[in-house]
Amino acid sequence: MRVMKWSIIALAVAAGTSQMAVASSQDESKGFIEDSKLNVKTRMLYFSRDFRNVPNGSQSRVEETGLGFLGTYESGFTQGVVGFGVDAIGMLGLKLDSGKGRAGTGLFPEGSDGRSQDDYSEGGGAVKLRISDTVLKVGNQFTALPVLATDDSRLLPEVAEGALITMDEIKGLTLHAGHFTGLNAQAQTFRDSLHLTKADVFGGTYAFTDNLSTSLYYSKVEDYWRKYYANINWALPISDDQGLVFDVNFYDTKSDGDGKVRTFDGETELDNQAYSLSAAYNIGAHTFTIAHQQITGDGDYAYGVDGGGTIFLANSVARSDFNAEDEKSWQARYDLNMASYGVPGLSFMARYVTGEGANVEGTTNGKEWERDIEAKYVLQEGPAKDLSFRVRQATYRSADGVYYGSPSIDELRLIVEYPLSIL
Structure with a gap:
């Protein structure tokens, strides 16, 4: 489950454009210890889902609170x-x-008795080498590629196992090539709990200018599918406090090998295209966004075994992804940054997404809608600088059970995070 991928694309572009022709990153290395970084992020998460219209005898509510520590x-x-x-x-x-x-x-692994475990832990490591501005990392790592992205929407993130090469040798161009053999779920600690056997990925991002970039990626996940992904991101400044951002995402997915994921009728293999187009207008503290998303062909846009974040589509929001077969969806979103009103660190967001035409079991015109509201505050100074408080509320409705048969829900998340840089 992902929400608006512009920040990841921007980071990739920034990594490419920051390279200087006169000296490589390796030339400027200060040493193994001298350039070391040690960070610890603490996250406390209250998570509640109230299920509506569930059959008698079914669980109508889930509600848990956890505390997570991530050290890197x-x-x-x-x-x-x-x-x-x-x-x-x-x-x-x-x-x-x-x-x-x-x-x-x-949030937690569950035992055979249906109860959540009191605690769970996981550790891992990777070795890396760098030549010029090219880095090879082998081992456990987090990934943010549009065809293999680890998810971080619960207490602790997914972890991928494999090898990834990142090349920043040409100004504006970032290339990736990877081979992965395992992926651990967010609430599991045993190796490859998401059942990934092998995934090969390749692609990159190129910044034509500071405001225009494009991405192209390919992946092949053994016994599941092969994917192509393309993106165009264009930022158009209008004045000092106004601007437009256009973002286009496209996936082409087709079953490969054993084709373990099939369409809703259980008979046809995946062969579909998914795209989204969003336009955001920013004026001062206000950002207004509209987006359209559509799935065509056979089957849902499928992901998960290749990472719970591998859905760089505009209408992948808090609860639903609006990614069912033949589904069309629209989004309207509003963001407010209170820094312009003298309260830096405080922001608000509200969005509404509606989808129709979904082919799911029981209907060929399934409908769903979701409304999300969020408020976040980040301390800007003092001993607790960067401590953040966030409230997220989601309302999801579908009489047709479009989101994998899911009932309508009301969801609430309270999140407190504190990132601490030790080195």
Whole structure:
């Protein structure tokens, strides 16, 4: 489940445009210890879902609270033509509140008795080497590629296992090539809990100018599918406090190998296209966004085994992805940044998404809608600088059970995060 991918594309572009022709990153290395970074992020999450119109005897509510710790260590690179380094990941999740009748939020692993575990942990590491502005990392890592993206929407993130090469040798161009053999779910600790056997990915992002970039990626997930992804992102400044941003995303997915994922009728393999087009207008503290998304061909736009974040489409929001076969959806969104009104760090968001024409079991014209409201405040200074408080409320309705048979729900998340930089 992802929401608006512009920030990831912007980071990729920034990485490419920041390269200088006169010296590579490896030339400027200060050393293994000198460039080391150690960060710990603490997240407390209250998660509640109230299911509506559920059959008698079915669970009507899930509600749990947890505390997560994510520690990441990134060494620098040794000096010389080839630099060597290591990365390490340590994660711990603690159950603060739950119950047998309220479990099932996806925050914690569940036992055979239906109860959430009191705690869970996971650790991993990776070795890396750098030549010039090219980095190879082998081991456990987080990924943010449009065809393989680890999800971080619960207490602790997914972790991928494999090798990834990132090249920034040409100004404005960032290339990726990867081979992955495992992916751990957010609330599981055993290896490859998402059942990925092999995924090969390749692609990159190129910035034609500071305001115009494009991306193209390919992936092949063994026994599931092959995907193509394309993106165009264009920012058009109008004045000092006004601007437009256009973003186009496109996926082409086709079953491959055993074709373990099929269409809703269970008979046809995946062969579909998914695209979204969004336009955002910013004026001062206000941003107004409209978006359209459509799925065509056979089957839903499928993802998950290749990462819970591998859906860079505009209408993938808090609860639904609006990604059913033949579904068309529209979004209207409003963002408010209170810094312009003297309250830096405070922001609000509201959006409404509606979809129709979905081919799902029981109907060929399924409909669904979702309304999301969010408020967030980030401390700007003081000893607790960067401590953030966020409230997210989602209302989802579908009499047709469009989102994988899901009933209508009311959802509430309260999130407190504190990132601490130790080194």
